[in-house]
Amino acid sequence: MKKILSLCVLLSSISAVNVHAEEVDCVTTSWKLIGSNHKVCVQAYDDPKVKGVSCYMSQAKKGGLKGTFGLAEDPAQFSLDCRQTGKIIIKSKLPLQEVAFSEDTSLFFKETRVVRIFDEKRNTLVYLAISRKIIDGAPANSISTVPIMSWTK
Incomplete structure (x- = not known):
């Protein structure tokens, strides 16, 4: 019962971001x-x-019947690029490390996570994208940096 409760807490913390x-x-x-066809999709995230x-992330998406119905496990193949797109305003004190975004890449137990450091x-924000599996992890990663600078038009 303790293991099931721990797993539920872990799953809820993953989806919270x-x-x-x-x-x-x-x-x-x-x-x-x-x-559906196999494809690479580009998504935009605002911190x-x-x-x-x-941040813009390109990520491989599996097609076929499993991909069509959302049952395929997407491969841990992605790229990340973050940019200053306006005046940087930090809404609250930032911790030294925090999950900024996450996206499930399979029905269960796998996600792509972007950690802001x-x-x-x-005086720089570092964004690190990693692929996570609850059981064994994955070494795939990508990094992008945004120096905090003044913004003039």
Whole structure:
């Protein structure tokens, strides 16, 4: 019973940081006879705690019948790029490390997570995208930095 409770707490903490991504567009990488095609999709995320920073992530999405019905486990293949898109306004004190965004990449137990790291010494926000599996993890990762600078139009 303790293990089930621990798993429920872990699952609820993972889904608590889901931020709505705006899908920019997708490009087909492999045509499938039945079901949707394999593709790479680009999504935009606006940092919920740092106004003026947007991140773009490209991520591989599996097609076929499983992909069509949302049952496929997407591969841990992605790229991340974050940019200053306006005057940077930090809404509250930032911890040195915090999950900024996460997205499930399978029906159960796998997600892509973007962690914001504040490099106080260099006055820079570091965004690290990782693929997580609850059981064994995954080494896939991508990094992007945004120096906190003044914004002039």
